[in-house]
Amino acid sequence: MTTRRTPRRAEGQSERSDLDLFGGGLVSDVARSEPPPPPIEYAEPDGYPGETAQSAVAVSILTQTARDVIEGAFIPLWVRGEISDFKSHRNGHWYFCLRDSTAQIRCVVWKRDQRGIPAAPDDGMQVAAFGRLTVYAARGEMQYAVTKMEAEGDGLRRKALEITRARLEADGLLALERKRPLPRFPRVIAVVTSPDGAALHDIVAVLHRRVANVRVVVVPCAVQGESAPEEICRALDRVNRWAGADLVIVGRGGGSREDLWAFNHEQVARAVAACHVPIISAVGHEVDISICDLVADYRAPTPSAAAEAATPSRTELVGDLRKLSLRMSGAARGTVRWHTDRLRHLARDLSSCSAEQISTRQTKLETIAGRLHALSPLATLSRGYSVARAADGATLGSAAAFQDGMPFDLIVRDGTVPAQVRGTPREQAS
Amino acid sequence: MTFEERLARLEQIAAELEGDVELARALALFEEGIENLRAAAAELGNADTRVQQLIERADGTFEVETRE
Structure with missing residues (x-):
């Protein structure tokens, strides 16, 4: 013009x-x-x-030209104001006004642009909206086409979290009864995360330290950015279809709230809930709790902690083996002793029993006792320690197990000494 | 036998030994137990964390590829 x-x-x-x-x-x-x-x-x-x-x-030429001029004059920018007259139209687009004390502008968020905004804003919210100014020719009005929005106090994200949480809860996905126990000895752990991220590195380092013979199968996906929710869902779906893992860890290392946002996505949470095997969620640092954490079978505060929760520690397993070893040797010794005693009684009671027969059995018992000797508790005795045993055979391992006057047996290297407690046992402060 | 299976077997052995058991049976169990303990302890000393990557082929089948 x-x-x-x-x-x-x-x-x-x-x-x-x-x-x-x-x-x-x-x-x-x-x-x-x-x-x-x-x-x-x-x-x-x-x-x-x-x-x-x-x-x-x-008229259309006028509005069209106004539109050309205005669109050419403004680069996209952030504008702040208060939301009013918000409407989510049947056609999927959002309409509202952004206003301050003296002015207002009609705004629209096209349906396709809504994925960049965590949740629909409410009237009265103070927001900053990013968009471009244009003219809506049909009404001859200026219109602000918004593509990004942030509310004061992170209100939109909080609202989005509440909505997602409520929907998952309504579907029963947050129920504690849904949580499956983790396998104690997973053989194949699928790790759904970025193949280059710190999370994977931390998980592998911890597993390597803790436990033998575990396979880590990385299922790569983006963990931040626009494509992350979809990629995480696809990776989890892949784990299900592959069906080769007995445990899954999904997560990423720490980052900004925006970096971690994919793990608050409803579809991601549903994919976590749909995992065929137990799944651990490990998103960010200790303080970050995501929607995924609520849905997973186990929430680990960090990726390293997830690896720890996924596997038993070497120390723990060594302890288990030691306990089993002691139980076995104790029981075997008891059996041998019982048979020895019985043999003695037989020898005494049955004069018909030949000395030779007794001698054969005695030799056999000695052979067995010799094998048992290889075990540490017996070896310990031969080094000069003794074991106190109550009348019922229980080992008396602490001062608290003794009472004044109580009879007990002292097992030493070459025999048993009948004994009795004199005085009140004193416990040593440990 | 996996570590897990060995641990379970050791539990069984210990429990049986703690019950009323014939001398010959006790000895057999005990020897089996010792063997399992040794093997389990050896496995613990032998750390091997393999890192692989899951790859989906175009036809929807999967391949597990060793990394690095």
Whole structure:
């Protein structure tokens, strides 16, 4: 409108305006296609369109031109204000006003742009909205087309979390009864995370330290950014279809709230809940609790902690073996002793029993006792320690097990000494 | 036998030894127990964490590829 020669319009502008200007498609699609068309000679109008009543332009030309000017004049920017008249339309787009004490602007968030915004804002929320100013021709209004939004006090994210949580809860996905126990000895652990992230490194380091013979199968996915939710879901689905893991760890190392946001995504939470084998969620640091954490069978505060929860420690296993060894040797010794005693009684009671028979059995018992000797408790006795045993055979291992006057047996290297407690046992402060 | 299976077997052996058991049986159990203990302890000393990566082929089948 500002130049006298408006006919030549920039590439990519709507055909409609051309048509309206010249009343019938002078610039046709054919004319635009390759090879370069010969220049079209426009009739030079007298003056400019709209200069006189006779050359008046259509309303749509006015709004279209206003739109071109405004869109060209503003780069996308952040604007702050208060939300009012919010409506989520049937067509999926959001409409509202952004206002301050003296002004307001109509705003729209197109359906396709809503994925960049955690949750629909509420009236009264103070927000910063990122978008571009345009003109809505049908109403001749300025309109702000918003693509990103942040609320004061992180209100949108909090609202999104509440909504997601409520929906998962309604479907029973947060129920404690759903939580499955983790296998004590997983053989194959699928780790759903970034293949280059710190999380994977930490998990492998911990596993290596703790336990033997575990396979870690990385299922790579982005853990932040726009594609992360979908990639995490796909990776979890892959783990299910592969069916080769007996435990899954999903997560990532620490980061900003935005970096961790994928793990608050409803679809990701549902994919975690749909995992066929027990799953540990490990997102960020101790303080970060994600929606995934609530749905997983086990929530680990960090990836390292997830690896620890996934596997028994070497020390723990050594302890288990030691306990079993002691139980076995104790029981075996008891059995041998019982048979020895029985043999003695038989020897005493049955004069018919030949000395030779007794001697054979005695030798056999000695062989067995010799094997048992290899065990540490017996070896300990031969080094000069003794074991106190109550009348019922129980080992008396602490001062508290003795009472004044109580009889007991003292087992030493080469025999048993009947004994009795004299005085009150004193416990040593440990 | 996996470590887990060995541990379970050792539990059984210990429990049986603690009950009323014939001398010959006790000895057999005891020897089996010692063997399992040795093997389990050896396995603990033998750390081997393999890191692999899951790859889905175009036809939807899977391949596990060793990393590095």
